[in-house]
Amino acid sequence: MPAVSLRGVVKRFRVGSGGLTVLDGLDLQVRQGEFVGLVGPSGCGKSTLLHVVAGLEEPSAGSIEVDGSCERLGRVALMPQKDLLLPWKRAVDNAALGLRSAGLDGRQAAREAAGYFPLFGLAGFERSYPSTLSGGERQRVALLRTFLAGRRVVALDEPLGALDWITRRSLHRWLLHAWQRFDAAILLVTHDVDEALLLSDRVYVLTPRPARVADEVGIEAPQSEREGYLASQEGVTLRNRILRALGLRDGQGVPS
Ligand SMILES: Nc1ncnc2c1ncn2[C@@H]1O[C@H](COP(=O)(O)OP(=O)(O)OP(=O)(O)O)[C@@H](O)[C@H]1O
Numbered sequence: 133m134p135a136v137s138l139r140g141v142v143k144r145f146r147v148g149s150g151g152l153t154v155l156d157g158l159d160l161q162v163r164q165g166e167f168v169g170l171v172g173p174s175g176c177g178k179s180t181l182l183h184v185v186a187g188l189e190e191p192s193a194g195s196i197e198v199d200g201s202c203e204r205l206g207r208v209a210l211m212p213q214k215d216l217l218l219p220w221k222r223a224v225d226n227a228a229l230g231l232r233s234a235g236l237d238g239r240q241a242a243r244e245a246a247g248y249f250p251l252f253g254l255a256g257f258e259r260s261y262p263s264t265l266s267g268g269e270r271q272r273v274a275l276l277r278t279f280l281a282g283r284r285v286v287a288l289d290e291p292l293g294a295l296d297w298i299t300r301r302s303l304h305r306w307l308l309h310a311w312q313r314f315d316a317a318i319l320l321v322t323h324d325v326d327e328a329l330l331l332s333d334r335v336y337v338l339t340p341r342p343a344r345v346a347d348e349v350g351i352e353a354p355q356s357e358r359e360g361y362l363a364s365q366e367g368v369t370l371r372n373r374i375l376r377a378l379g380l381r382d383g384q385g386v387p388s
Pocket residue numbers: 145146147152154172173174175176177178179180181341
């Protein structure tokens with residue numbers, strides 16, 4: 133049974149006196165424990181897709197199942213694009229919010245959350261307030277909070293979008309650790325084709341709004357060997373295929 137299954141999903145919003153079709157017959161699947169990337173032009177409907185998967189929005193047509201159930205609320209941990217930490221709570225208490233949403237009391241949740249700080253490279257920062265953390269550290273706390281919600285499906289909306297590439301590369305490592313440790317199915321929205329290729333088992337490429345699947349690309353090489361793979365002829369060909377599906381010509385960034 134797939135972790136996430138979308139069949140013919142359509143989403144329309146009412147805008148003024150008219151309607152705006154954002155998702156237009158999407159078929160998409162995420163297997164148990166799979167890491168799936170989602171790339172597409174700005175405004176094509178990626179966040180809307182995650183909201184629909186998480187049960188925050190209902191589709192106008194089509195069907196969605198998470199772990200074989202149409203009831204999605206409470207089955208998906210969503211990290212929205214702007215996932216702000218609560219400034220008045222220490223890092224450990226921010227991370228513990230994930231566990232509290234899973235039903236643990238405050239003290240127990242904080243103790244358990246603190247146990248994961250070393251895994252996320254956050255040892256020593258447990259009692260720090262968000263304002264004193266770097267951007268990368270804050271995102272790691274937010275990622276930890278998301279994983280600690282204990283859901284089998286994790287939906288991440290551009291979690292690293294605001295960070296520089298060096299910081300992002302180190303966070304890719306933490307993200308892959310967390311994926312393995314929590315054995316979750318991940319749906320990751322990113323603008324960055326290289327990020328999608330470095331992390332994902334499979335990448336869905338979406339068309340401009342209304343979003344449809346323009347291409348679906350599987351990546352065979354294990355994540356630990358991706359850097360080398362992406363520099364190989366096969367990796368370059370795959371990257372160019374995604375850029376073409378996005379309407380960009382062979383890495384030149386020129387719309388075709
Ligand atoms: N609640 C809503 N009501 C009306 N229109 C909406 C609503 N939510 C999203 N939209 C519209 O749907 C379209 C897709 O938005 P969405 O945020 O899903 O795109 P996106 O691909 O995530 O964009 P970006 O990559 O820039 O974050 C946009 O045109 C947006 O204005």
